[in-house]
Amino acid sequence: MSTEDTMHNNEHDHEHHGNFWTTYVFSTDHKIIAKQFLISGIIWALLGGALSVIFRLQLGFPDMDLTWLKPILGEWIDMQGKLDPEFYLALVTMHGTIMVFFVLTAGLSGTFSNFLIPLQIGARDMASGFMNMLSYWFFFVSGVIMFISLFLETGPASGGWVIYPPLSALPQAMSGSGLGMTMWLLAMALFIVSTLLGGINYITTIINLRTHGMTFTKLPLTIWAFFLTAIIGLLSFPVLLSAALLLIFDRSFGTSFYLSEIYIGGEALPNIGGSPILFQHLFWFLGHPEVYIVLLPSLGITSEIIATNSRKPIFGYRAMIGSMMGIAILSFVVWAHHMFVTGMNPFLGSIFTLLTLIIAIPSAVKVFNYLTTLWKGNLVFTPAMLFSIGLVSYFISGGLTGLFMGNSAIDIQMHDTYFIVAHFHLVMGSAAFFGMLAGVYHWFPKMFGRMMDAKLGYVHFWLTFIGVYLIFFPMHYIGMAGFPRRYYSWTNFDTFNGFTDLNMFVSVAAIVTFIAQFIFLFNFFYSMFKGRRATANPWKSTTLEWTTPINPGHGNWPGDIPKVYRWPYDLSKPVNEEYSKKLSEKEIQEMPDFIPQSVPFSKTPETNFQNENELIALEKEENKAIVVNEEK
Amino acid sequence: MDTHIHIEEPKKPFSVHPKKFAMWLFITSVVMIFASITSAYIVRQAEGNWLIFELPNVLWVSSGIMIVSSIFMHWAYLSAKKDNINNVKVAISGATILGVAFLIGQLMAWADLVNSNVFLVGNPSGSFVYLLTGLHGIHLFGGIVFLLIVLVSTFKFKVHSKNMAQIEMCTTYWHFLGGLWLYLFIFLLLYR
Numbered sequence: 001m002s003t004e005d006t007m008h009n010n011e012h013d014h015e016h017h018g019n020f021w022t023t024y025v026f027s028t029d030h031k032i033i034a035k036q037f038l039i040s041g042i043i044w045a046l047l048g049g050a051l052s053v054i055f056r057l058q059l060g061f062p063d064m065d066l067t068w069l070k071p072i073l074g075e076w077i078d079m080q081g082k083l084d085p086e087f088y089l090a091l092v093t094m095h096g097t098i099m100v101f102f103v104l105t106a107g108l109s110g111t112f113s114n115f116l117i118p119l120q121i122g123a124r125d126m127a128s129g130f131m132n133m134l135s136y137w138f139f140f141v142s143g144v145i146m147f148i149s150l151f152l153e154t155g156p157a158s159g160g161w162v163i164y165p166p167l168s169a170l171p172q173a174m175s176g177s178g179l180g181m182t183m184w185l186l187a188m189a190l191f192i193v194s195t196l197l198g199g200i201n202y203i204t205t206i207i208n209l210r211t212h213g214m215t216f217t218k219l220p221l222t223i224w225a226f227f228l229t230a231i232i233g234l235l236s237f238p239v240l241l242s243a244a245l246l247l248i249f250d251r252s253f254g255t256s257f258y259l260s261e262i263y264i265g266g267e268a269l270p271n272i273g274g275s276p277i278l279f280q281h282l283f284w285f286l287g288h289p290e291v292y293i294v295l296l297p298s299l300g301i302t303s304e305i306i307a308t309n310s311r312k313p314i315f316g317y318r319a320m321i322g323s324m325m326g327i328a329i330l331s332f333v334v335w336a337h338h339m340f341v342t343g344m345n346p347f348l349g350s351i352f353t354l355l356t357l358i359i360a361i362p363s364a365v366k367v368f369n370y371l372t373t374l375w376k377g378n379l380v381f382t383p384a385m386l387f388s389i390g391l392v393s394y395f396i397s398g399g400l401t402g403l404f405m406g407n408s409a410i411d412i413q414m415h416d417t418y419f420i421v422a423h424f425h426l427v428m429g430s431a432a433f434f435g436m437l438a439g440v441y442h443w444f445p446k447m448f449g450r451m452m453d454a455k456l457g458y459v460h461f462w463l464t465f466i467g468v469y470l471i472f473f474p475m476h477y478i479g480m481a482g483f484p485r486r487y488y489s490w491t492n493f494d495t496f497n498g499f500t501d502l503n504m505f506v507s508v509a510a511i512v513t514f515i516a517q518f519i520f521l522f523n524f525f526y527s528m529f530k531g532r533r534a535t536a537n538p539w540k541s542t543t544l545e546w547t548t549p550i551n552p553g554h555g556n557w558p559g560d561i562p563k564v565y566r567w568p569y570d571l572s573k574p575v576n577e578e579y580s581k582k583l584s585e586k587e588i589q590e591m592p593d594f595i596p597q598s599v600p601f602s603k604t605p606e607t608n609f610q611n612e613n614e615l616i617a618l619e620k621e622e623n624k625a626i627v628v629n630e631e632k
Numbered sequence: 633m634d635t636h637i638h639i640e641e642p643k644k645p646f647s648v649h650p651k652k653f654a655m656w657l658f659i660t661s662v663v664m665i666f667a668s669i670t671s672a673y674i675v676r677q678a679e680g681n682w683l684i685f686e687l688p689n690v691l692w693v694s695s696g697i698m699i700v701s702s703i704f705m706h707w708a709y710l711s712a713k714k715d716n717i718n719n720v721k722v723a724i725s726g727a728t729i730l731g732v733a734f735l736i737g738q739l740m741a742w743a744d745l746v747n748s749n750v751f752l753v754g755n756p757s758g759s760f761v762y763l764l765t766g767l768h769g770i771h772l773f774g775g776i777v778f779l780l781i782v783l784v785s786t787f788k789f790k791v792h793s794k795n796m797a798q799i800e801m802c803t804t805y806w807h808f809l810g811g812l813w814l815y816l817f818i819f820l821l822l823y824r
Contacts, residue, residue, distance in 0.1 A: 127653075127654060128651070128654065199657075204653050204657065205650075207653065209647065209650065213642025213643065215645050216645075234657060235660070235661075235664055239664055241665060242668040242669050242672070243668075253752060255756070255759040256753075256755070257756055257759060270753075272755070273683075273755050275675070275756075281672070282668060563642045565642060
């Protein structure tokens, strides 16, 4: 141990004392901030889910009397008990905004990047605890503004979560484009600041605060995923800020960046020379990477959980890193596949089709690696494992329809129908959501020192897993029949009458799935206080977070930060030839089937490969120098 | 003890000063903002209906001011490295005053634009000029605040050769703002 380390320890050995406000509210401890993000994310997920249940009621049961919702929705339910059509659009918009940004960006990255980065790379905390705290509170204020906008008399933003101008730019276009849209933009600007503060911190921490021996090729795949996610966010969120800024200028100062030759009520607006397509370019330059900002953390979490619970090293560790890098880079050059129907040059369309289809390659590599990791593993079906496998399932079934959407020729038919709704809800929404749930089940013992109830977890999993398929699978058919998304009602069209029953079915499935989430909620909050106490390493995992005390304090490790000697996937490592002769069958069977990253090769001669034994020999020599140093 | 000697000692992996690194990441995100707006400019210009006007001449002057200000900043940095604290004070004050002068120059440029009937509201070609200069100005204002912070800590003897992180970051940011302005100016000159 070097002197520098000793000094560092002494700083952190004493207990961190603070009052309630500094410990739980304005905390700079990454673990508390992660929990703040998680709880906020759960609240937002509930709200976002509840909004979707309301519009599913409208879609599945168009004749239903919704008067019973009047206490919550007030004037948005009219005298006949019908949902206001403008508010329907608001519900869809806010559902999308909340789920994409507040739940699957802040709730997912905010929780797990904050919680796992310092614990898994062996750091005392984030690079800047203060910036980390700011990141949460910017998110919080952004959330408050978005929440208040739900209660405006003119309604919240209603132009879809993509807020295309001119619909979103002109208050005359729809009531939601008034104050509701202004507050949406303000909330999102704060949200972007929060994301950038968080992202800068994640990248800085991963690059600069790794413990001794933690090279990039020894990082757990979770950290790689969070790292690349943060880089994507850092490069793409500023572009959304620009897009929003130009929109704010158009809305509030009368410029014409996006507005051009518009007549409202027979009267010409003064704006000339703007380009609404420009907004789409800027928006989707963020919008597409955002898909991977949502998905990559979940893929990382899944890699970790599947390897641990298959009791096998992850298949293709470097291929996993490579494919994540590939996805990260490609995510910036495919944005125009969202814009095939904007009158784009067909030649340009074919280029974006090609680039889009290339993403299938790294995605397929990831799927194959998950499946080959599961193959012939000693599978341990914890709830986290089930949710991870669920993710892989959605990633496949939702990813396949991506091949349809990515082709400009087919996309023109499918564009803005329920087919795309089904596609992204499976591959991005549900898959990312399952990754998040898997992460909560897996790291709950580390967060709260107690276990979640596994049986309730199984019930929650099966209801949700089947429920999600029942909701989104039928939507493919509805979409292929051509029904457009965001429409208030389809009973007026003869073509779609045949789908009334199917829609009713989807709505029932959605409601059941939503209710099933309360099982999780109960399990989560009950286990937090009354759950079975966790052991130090309940999943027999190899990564560093399980070497901390069961309830890690400020600074994470009471003594030295452990050093790292090996990669994070030494699971079921076979006994080498030399020792398989020396040891009896029984001795071999009784050996633990995992070796934590902090165990040096010199302690595990039974399982070392030849080249690893050579590593010890090499490092013995280096060690002599270190011993001499200590004697000084 | 014998067992301990045989344990291999892993090395501390690559790392740099976290705050300086975070500063570069911040600069990256600012670059993305301006890259996206200038590319929006190009895309929009290509669509036609584009008002062509002369850029105010005062922008040449403010560009010169910005370059001199950057030189002052670098002088401050080098003086701090040599523990020449008095020079640091003079140089940072110079950089700050020139920064303010630059902002005044930008405001004069806006006045010139208004006089030649180019307004924020109107053809996007004018709006873009206001937006780019304004957004750069806001970042530069942040830079001036940073300069003042460094100036105060210089007076408190907290800036010297053993304590360079703050002034280094300030220098980085100030040079970046200067470079960013030159990029924007050349861009606006080339893409009329």
